Amino acid sequence: xxxxxxxxxxxxxxxxxxxxxxxxxxxxxxxxxxxxxxxxxxxxxxxxxxxxxxxxxxxxxxxxxxxxxxxxxxxxxxxxxxxxxxxxxxxxxxxxxxxxxxxxxxxxxxxxxxxxxxxxxxxxxxxxxxxxxxxxxxxxxxxxxxxxxxxxxxxxxxxxxxxxxxxxxxxxxxxxxxxxxxxxxxxxxxxxxxxxxxxxxxxxxxxxxxxxxxxxxxxxxxxxxxxxxxxxxxxxxxxxxxxxxxxxxxxxxxxxxxxxxxxxxxxxxxxxxxxxxxxxxxxxxxxxxxxxxxxxxxxxxxxxxxxxxxxxxxxxxxxxxxxxxxxxxxxxxxxxxxxxxxxxxxxxxxxxxxxxxxxxxxxxxxxxxxxxxxxxxxxxxxxxxxxxxxxxxxxxxxxxxxxxxxxxxxxxxxxxxxxxxxxxxxxxxxxxxxxxxxxxxxxxxxxxxxxxxxxxxxxxxxxxxxxxxxxxxxxxxxxxxxxxxxxxxxxxxxxxxxxxxxxxxxxxxxxxxxxxxxxxxxxxxxxxxxxxxxxxxxxxxxxxxxxxxxxxxxxxxxxxxxxxxxxxxxxxxxxxxxxxxxxxxxxxxxxxxxxxx
RNA sequence: GGGGUGGUAGUUAAGCUUGGUUAUAACGCCGGCCUGUCACGCCGGAGGCCGCGGGUUCAAGUCCCGUCCACCCCGCCA
Numbered sequence: 001x002x003x004x005x006x007x008x009x010x011x012x013x014x015x016x017x018x019x020x021x022x023x024x025x026x027x028x029x030x031x032x033x034x035x036x037x038x039x040x041x042x043x044x045x046x047x048x049x050x051x052x053x054x055x056x057x058x059x060x061x062x063x064x065x066x067x068x069x070x071x072x073x074x075x076x077x078x079x080x081x082x083x084x085x086x087x088x089x090x091x092x093x094x095x096x097x098x099x100x101x102x103x104x105x106x107x108x109x110x111x112x113x114x115x116x117x118x119x120x121x122x123x124x125x126x127x128x129x130x131x132x133x134x135x136x137x138x139x140x141x142x143x144x145x146x147x148x149x150x151x152x153x154x155x156x157x158x159x160x161x162x163x164x165x166x167x168x169x170x171x172x173x174x175x176x177x178x179x180x181x182x183x184x185x186x187x188x189x190x191x192x193x194x195x196x197x198x199x200x201x202x203x204x205x206x207x208x209x210x211x212x213x214x215x216x217x218x219x220x221x222x223x224x225x226x227x228x229x230x231x232x233x234x235x236x237x238x239x240x241x242x243x244x245x246x247x248x249x250x251x252x253x254x255x256x257x258x259x260x261x262x263x264x265x266x267x268x269x270x271x272x273x274x275x276x277x278x279x280x281x282x283x284x285x286x287x288x289x290x291x292x293x294x295x296x297x298x299x300x301x302x303x304x305x306x307x308x309x310x311x312x313x314x315x316x317x318x319x320x321x322x323x324x325x326x327x328x329x330x331x332x333x334x335x336x337x338x339x340x341x342x343x344x345x346x347x348x349x350x351x352x353x354x355x356x357x358x359x360x361x362x363x364x365x366x367x368x369x370x371x372x373x374x375x376x377x378x379x380x381x382x383x384x385x386x387x388x389x390x391x392x393x394x395x396x397x398x399x400x401x402x403x404x405x406x407x408x409x410x411x412x413x414x415x416x417x418x419x420x421x422x423x424x425x426x427x428x429x430x431x432x433x434x435x436x437x438x439x440x441x442x443x444x445x446x447x448x449x450x451x452x453x454x455x456x457x458x459x460x461x462x463x464x465x466x467x468x469x470x471x472x473x474x475x476x477x478x479x480x481x482x483x484x485x486x487x488x489x490x491x492x493x494x495x496x497x498x499x500x501x502x503x504x505x506x507x508x509x510x511x512x513x514x515x516x517x518x519x520x521x522x523x524x525x526x527x528x529x530x531x532x533x534x535x536x537x538x539x540x541x542x543x544x545x546x547x548x549x550x551x552x553x554x555x556x557x558x559x560x561x562x563x564x565x566x567x568x569x570x571x572x573x574x575x576x577x578x579x580x581x582x583x584x585x586x587x588x589x590x591x592x593x594x595x596x597x
Numbered sequence: 598g599g600g601g602u603g604g605u606a607g608u609u610a611a612g613c614u615u616g617g618u619u620a621u622a623a624c625g626c627c628g629g630c631c632u633g634u635c636a637c638g639c640c641g642g643a644g645g646c647c648g649c650g651g652g653u654u655c656a657a658g659u660c661c662c663g664u665c666c667a668c669c670c671c672g673c674c675a
Contacts, residue, residue, distance in 0.1 A: 034635075034636080036634050036635065036637050037637090038634065038637075038638090039630065039631040039632070040633090041634085042632095043635065043637085045635070052635095054634090054635070060632095073626095088633095089633090090633055090634075092635055095635080115607065115625070116607085116608090116625090117607060118608055119607095119608060119609080119624075119625070124609095125610090126609070127604090127608085127609085127667070128667075128668075129666075129667045129668085130607095130608080130667095181675055183673090183674055183675075184673085184674085202674095202675090203675095205675095229673060230598095230672085230673060230674080232669085232670085232674085233669075356670090358600085358671095359600065359671055360670095360671065361671075420670095420671095457675065458675050459675070460675060464675090569666090570669085571666085571667090575666095
């Protein structure tokens with residue numbers, strides 16, 4: 001008797017067979033996706049990662065196999081052998097293999113399966129927690145498998161494209177020295193060095209710059225990074241980046257390489273041609289017009305700066321506006337929602353939006369609906385002078401039935417609220433066109449931003465090169481200095497970020513000083529890099545792109561978790577393995593760690 | 598650290614506003630029938646610590662307090 005795997009080798013996968021194969025013998029392996037037992041004959045939908053093939057067991061073909069088939073259940077792993085047959089009048093146009101079926105004469109059950117804990121269909125509505133607990137089953141779903149097939153293509157395309165462009169793939173350590181600043185690090189205790197810790201690398205930043213010092217010229221790596229920060233829909237504590245660095249380049253050179261990569265990815269994964277060059281927006285324009293440094297450009301609806309108008313009218317008798325524009329750095333901005341869209345919002349909806357605004361730390365959300373002759377209805381700012389109201393109507397281009405939202409305060413808050421509102425309502429009112437890929441480079445980021453304590457911190461990282469034209473203001477007006485940094489934004493998602501680095505030690509010293517870092521501190525934190533830069537560093541720059549986010553967008557997935565094989569929950573746990581978990585006291589002792597009582 | 602949503606058979610949900618007989622349905626599961634289904638169909642059946650702990654009450658899935666878990670957002674993510 002012929003034995004499966006030994007004599008009966010797999011001849012086709014479950015998505016391969018077509019009408020032209022009729023009459024051939026075939027051996028298929030896979031999982032039982034569905035069973036339809038008619039008593040007289042038994043149909044099995046056999047599934048593997050390539051598709052579904054209908055298997056039919058009939059008593060006249062092989063009575064024993066037919067009997068055996070009625071014992072099959074969902075998710076049994078089986079092998080079948082038989083003859084491929086055209087289905088005649090019973091074709092299934094919904095299946096690529098629907099013209100044929102395999103009339104099985106031989107069946108083996110490799111393993112049985114318990115009833116799955118959730119429905120394994122593509123459109124399963126089962127709670128994600130239970131699917132994560134049995135992730136290996138969730139990963140059997142064709143819709144999920146499709147994501148990982150696409151993700152694999154992303155790796156293939158990236159390696160081919162970057163190799164073609166003379167990049168070397170070189171690895172960097174995950175276990176590194178802790179350097180302060182930036183994301184919180186996961187720490188790894190050192191058994192051999194009591195009281196000492198490694199950090200898991202949040203990025204290969206410093207190492208890749210050292211590759212440039214070493215003359216590697218062009219480096220890339222598809223690399224895991226670790227950040228111990230709170231999770232989001234689009235943020236996991238360990239994530240993958242396409243990290244690259246190039247010597248003797250300007251920002252345009254780096255951007256060209258990345259644009260080429262994106263064009264190749266969209267072509268290979270989706271078969272879509274993305275036009276080049278990508279749009280470019282300065283950071284000032286992006287935050288000014290859209291209130292965000294990662295604007296979704298699939299729709300416009302820009303914000304409008306009303307600071308000067310309000311100033312000119314001295315607050316228009318509205319005390320809050322008056323004090324807002326008189327405060328240092330205070331701005332007033334508005335956002336117009338045209339009448340056609342605004343009519344979809346009831347008064348109760350607007351009240352809910354106020355709660356939404358408060359979520360960003362706003363004290364409220366002033367809004368008005370334009371009525372007859374530019375009058376404001378449903379507005380809390382009753383005391384506003386007609387002059388200011390008219391001036392705002394004109395500045396914001398307000399017409400009959402339009403809604404206008406006003407926000408005042410610090411630039412950061414105003415942009416967060418109105419930019420957030422713009423996005424929130426676009427989703428709610430379905431204003432975002434589908435199947436649109438709006439890539440955009442955000443350029444000219446500020447080099448520094450103010451920390452909570454009012455100190456300057458690096459907006460990107462401390463090795464980012466200042467804009468040469470702004471160098472002279474590094475000491476006198478550091479807040480105005482632009483960085484040679486750039487982000488690639490796609491449909492409102494930051495998918496890559498990078499910069500031209502500092503390679504002159506005098507400039508680096510001035511940046512450290514601006515950051516309030518003494519020579520000793522700089523030496524203690526980044527001494528090895530500064531030391532390396534004494535030995536002829538080339539001008540260089542690079543970028544890192546988030547593979548998980550790219551995969552999410554390319555797959556049309558709603559969540560990063562749908563494109564990561566074994567993702568963490570929002571609390572950073574793994575529901576399948578139950579990580580993180582406690583360890584024995586003995587292990588802690590070995591690591592020289594004492595638990596706080 | 599803050600705000601919000603949810604947790605009821607294996608799964609997905611209803612019931613909770615207004616406490617009151619045996620907690621309801623669909624899918625799945627088990628048994629029977631069925632030779633052309635493909636979300637097969639028909640008949641029958643089993644399946645529940647209503648997340649957990651406390652409280653109020655004659656009585657709690659339902660009201661109150663606490664807690665755990667999952668998800669979304671803000672802060673955070675150089």
